[in-house]
Amino acid sequence: MMISKRHITTAKKKLYFILRPLKRFLVDTEFRKRAMYAKYTEKKPVNNRIIFYEAYHGQSMTGNPYAVFKYLIDHNDYQNCLHVWAIADKSQIQDDYKTRRNVIFVKYRSAAYIKCLAVAKYLINDTTFPYYFHKRKEQIYANIWHGTPLKKMGIDIPVRGLSDHKNIQKNFLFSNYMVSPNRFTAETLLKSHDVYSLYNGSILDTGYPRGDLMYQADQQKIKALLSIPEEKKIILYAPTWRGRLGEEVNESEALLQSVQEIQQQAGENYIVLLKSHYYAYKFFNQNQMGHLCVPNKLDTNELLSIVDMLITDYSSIFFEYLPTKKPVIFFTYDDADYLKERGTYIPLEALPGPVCRTLEEVIHAIQHSDEEKEQYAAKYQHFLQTYCYNDDGLATQRFIETVFQGKPTPHLSKIKNDKTKILLYPGGFLNNGITSSVINLLNAIDYNQYDVTLIDYGNNTKEEKQSNLSKINKNVKHLFRVGSWNATLSEWYRHNLVLQRGAYSRFMQRVLPEQMYKRELERITGGTEFDIGIDFSGYSPFWTSLIGFGSFKKKSIFLHNDMGMEIQKKVLDRYPHRKNLKVIFSLYDQFDKVISVSKLTNEQNRRQLSHILKAPQEKMDFVMNSIDYNKILSLKQQAFQYEFGEEHDFTFLQLPKARQYPTPHAQDINFINIGRLGPEKDQKKLISAFAPIAGNHSNAKLYIVGDGDLREQLIDHTRKLGLEDQVIFTGQLENPYLLLDQCDCFVLSSNHEGQPMVLLEALVLRKPIIVTDIPGSRSVVGDGYGMVVDNSIEGLRAGMEHFIQERRIDAQKFDYKKYSEDALAMFYEKVCK
Template identity: 35%
Template sequence: MPVIRSALRRARLARRAVRYEALARYRAQPIRAGEVLYESFAGSGALCNPEAIFRELLAASDLPGLRHVWVLAAGAHEDPIVAEFRGDPRVRFVTRDSLPYLRAVSTAEYLVNNATFPHWFAKRPGQVYVNTWHGTPLKTMGNDMPDGGREGGNTLRNFLQADFLLSQNAFMTDTMYASAYRLRGQFAGRVIEEGYPRVDRQDLSAAEHDAVLARLESAGLRVRSRRVVLYAPTWHGDRFADPADDVAALLDRVERLQSLLGEGFAVLLKTHQILERYVSTTAGLAAVLVPSNLPTNLVLGVTDTLITDYSSIFFDFLATGRRIVFHVPDEEEYDAARGRYFGDDALPGPVTADVDDLARMVAAAPDDPRLRADVRDEWQRRFTPHGPGATRRVVDIVFRRDADGHRVRDLSAQEKPSILIHVGNLASNGITASALNLLRALPPERYDVSVAYTRTASRQQAHNAQQIPAHVRQFPRDGGMNGTKWRHVVRRRRYDLRDAAAHSAEPRQRALWDDEWRRCFGSASFDAVVDFSGYSPFWATLLLHSPEARRTIWLHNDMVAEVDRKVGDRRPLATSLPSIAALYPEYDQTVAVSPALASINSTRLPAEVLRGRPIRSALNLIDANRVRRLAAARPFENEPEPEGGRRPDWVRALERHDDAVWFVTVGRYTREKNQDLLVRAFAEVARTDPRVRLLVIGHGPLRDDLEALVDELGLGGIAFITGPLDNPFSVMRSADCFVLSSSYEGQPMVLLEAAVVGLPIISTDFASIRDALPDGMIHIVPSEVAALATGLRLFLEGRVTPSPLDTPTYNALALAQFEAVALGPRPSGSPAPSSTGAQEPTSRVVEIG
């Protein structure tokens, strides 16, 4: 089996390599003038706004030279549109994710999509991208929904690459585009606020009305001479363990409603496209299910009553003036998990959770006050204000380039300085903690703030991304760079040779990086670009390809010591950090997190890296309110359930509140953190004082070694290697003294956190410890077992006490320092940006360590 799995993995990698090579070559081909590509719901069919625009263009006598390409998923080629246009030389079809698809997306002049292109998509110069989206939102979107910043990254990326976004009304523009997806101040395209093309499809002639009924009848749905009731709920995410359960529940509801309404009504079900893959296996659905390849707005045109929950479909149906009923059996659960922009009382129709009551609303007389006709009329004026003809107006603006007299909005005006901050991979470490504190401290009324990071499946990243303030725009990078295999071989070879300048000195490499910037950030531009992590060669290079900005890169540690740091027999940073240091001259400023650390790096880094420019300093910030709030919880409260469901022994011991004295430390289990020194010093103290206990909180490669050391020294039951905690502060608050045993650090965030919790602090002596906190707050001892043991005994004797940290004064100073270095004027001697945004250095190789 391992051999088979390995072979399958190699085959997948080979197929992916072929696809990326083909994509790179297609992206080098000329743009095909007059070619229009359409995609709806990832190829589910010829549907929604793209379908309406397609038909308008086909009928436009003044646009005869256009050629049309429809994207259909592998299982969607039975769509009636294929038969309808078979033999038409103007129209062809490609299968999504096929090589012809890659070519069409890469070379079509016009791209029309109602959702998003895949993560590899990067609009090329000369292409015109129209993102129509697929509805005015009732449910929250983007940054307004839980974890929306991270989960909505590809949507934001697509929006920022678009030339035009379609909007049904001003609410959609302001609430979804400008606010929820944070496009205000960053979207360089235009928002066409002329209504939705797909709504035009609802306005049916008598012949068209009859044709839609005929299509429904041909699908096995009995609709002739009956009042059509369309039930169209939205997707409920992970509400059910198995989405098939959702389909079964919907079918039960439809059957119950049909039995209550009787033969005069035809209750039909339109499922969300995410559920369509499950419907074919559910018995009984064929008699009620609207075919997925029948455009929904055609069905709305023959519908008497619409029933929905949180779907945007009802905004379209408002244009008909007919009744809308909201059926919300899971309202509290949905609002808690997702949220809505409007409450029940504001909606343009009655709201009920009961199927019997639902039937009464459907059958009620038109003038029944429970139907809220007056509210429905008001909503019609507000949300579908522009009347029929939206398709023609959109075609005028995009294809005829005639915007005169049309509603076209510009969101690009930047009213405050914009900052992009690369925050690393959001692992639970000091850099992430300090980055999150900085994001919370930057006033949203003064700054437009964005963060960038490479998205991973890490639980730590997901947890920490949820801590990013909601006003901060998130750019989670998915996928890899485009470009031919050979160009990436060259890129990696330059990296191995530590030739940092190649990214901008060689035109093909520069084009590769410029393209990646556009793929990740679209049209976004920033006044300041900050590599706050400073540990990723990829990001340190990519940020140099931003449009012109003040660029700074942070030093969180003694970088020469980091180069020499070992994990086992490896030096994991021996190649990457010299490559990053070689880029320092291309940044406007290098910034250390304390004056002492600035001095250390100024002394130790090679002269060709610094080029005579001083390293500035900006202290880390501390979110004292958050630390205190989390510290107030019970130890281990809300932590992931341990294996076996049993709380760890140390938690129960900590909660006994006996005469035990608890020392605690927090940090990665790595060699430079030197926790083995602390464990040995603790063992010396424990020999003579049975009250003492030790908690070593963290994660990392040396966990097994530390646990073995605890066993070797006979410390079982009094010294605990806890592993990582989402909330270490509650444990710190319950302990008595904080101890740091590192060989070197930058400005340790954990010391600021310990001071806020109110703990006495003992630390070993290292180069940057002296200004880690204000004078006198740390009891510093030599980095030796005996000296650290003496420090622990001094605490037990009452001679090491806590000192209060004036956090408002400290944070005001730290924020002012950040603003000065990240947003101040570019210092004299800064590298001049090239026309692409990257610098023009000469080739150089740097050796460090």
């Protein structure tokens, strides 16, 4: 029997399906770790005896976790506990604990680390656990951050990436306790990472446990360790690391020069020590200057107990040194650049010590420390009262009593938020109608009643996305996905099968890895509970599956188009949506509401998709797109910038980041089309219809605004028809309302639409409108707001000719204020209740 090519191709596909996840599991270490972690969290019970500690991503055995550990390790009530430390470098293990039977050290991010992270009852960290961390409900996670923030963090940093803070967000939201030295720190950390109103854990305002170490330290032992004579006074220089990878030597050499200069000028009575970053410490050791550096192994707060004077810059170390009431000098030689790029929450001039820009000023401050202390006494006292009111040596005890013993305390508080919490996936925020619609909606919502969070990948740095994100109401929060799935190998196979076939059959619905989807949404959101889940995009199987299987009181997915036409849409010989929509359609039943954006589009989608849904009459509904008429009216009045052409008698409209094009003239007949240059918008049909118009009316112009895959094809079609002087491609415009307001008539040639945003925008500007006869466009202008023509070249030509002859299109006045109120009321009623 002969085997056909089709059978061979099918066999290869099946083999690839089987081997690809298996190969990835064997080759990809991170994939294997995530699978292992998922298996442990699903199969292994939480061990109530295990306390898991991590400091500075396993870089040391110091700080707040160390302070908690030191308290518990010798406490009678916790002798049966197993203390597990995550350590990246064995040399950082404290010698006193290497042989303790109830202390275990696991290599950071090793298999043992992953297992302990998954099963330990108590989790103590001063930074963040890895991106795959997903706290179980039985676990107790105390995040004890590593300082009171002076320098700005998260979204407050002036120069930052779109989602640099995404893993910190997740860790904060997962924590049961946000342990804080003062109220300012807790509020600043949560707000700067965009999770303040979402945080459902408890704020424990008891002081940092590590602050106690300064009171408890064995000063003689520390001085002996550092070979410091008893009679010497100690100056500690503890700057923030400013270097970049590849430039460690330059930064370290500058530090060395500063330390040597300070030591020389301070005199023989002082020993100058440097508390430095790992890179600088390594450099000093390599240059036989290691004795000037404090070993990273030595806890900073224990070190502070022997320090007589502190020199720092933007580091939070000075907050914990203030209870000593000894001098602090701030050496901010680069403050102009640093404040511009990073910024501080507290003005430098308000700091409790002299702010020096040169080494000469630092030396002067050292030599006149008594005078400086008196001068800054009031500021010093203010800082003690504001930021150090918990520093009494008992912070660790209060922490243990609350977290481990459950004792009530006035130091514990929660953030009150009675608003309805909405989690919404908005789409890719590229320049399209979905983006315009979601921006308008987010700028219209009542934030006294609703707390809105957008969820996104966070790895897209496209300029258009950044620009569109900047237009959103500042009350909206953003959660970003960090890392990838925590999934077992079995779940991966099932998920890949769903992506191939969809979940239409009973068999496929049983195959669906529902727990994988639930787990991933919880991992991204830090387990935050939301009332309303919305897949506003409706084009991404990933987000559809996560929101569809998420734990919400109500879930909705939006259909922004005639979805039957969308799945068949072909662009440059490919079907861009067919594969994704095949999966998404099969998941519609996971939602309470399947929302189209107009009445007629809903009727069209119901006719084509109702056979997929169990209860289409109950689920399928419509909510009109929101419009921001104030923005439209404001932007259309933006001043024009003119540049006179040398070879032409017309002017050119200049807009930022836009191509240069001639502005509309009053004596011309100016038609305009705005939209993506794709097959559904069918600008080719419009250009063909415009050709005879241009031949009969030399003063006729057609402006085509937008970009897309078919741009070059459309320009070539225009060239072949000899219309280069009358058809004007502007490209994508940041503000299209300027040009729209200057044109005479808006023409939409689409083959299918949901509810075209551009039509609503044209109506706000009182523009005459011509549209092809499709449900989405008819839903906007069909009640007498414009002219509906046959969806053909001849139909469009006749419509444009009619406008030229009449110079008007009969239409009633569009009440955009009432429309906006109705659209928002529909959203509240159908999506949020």
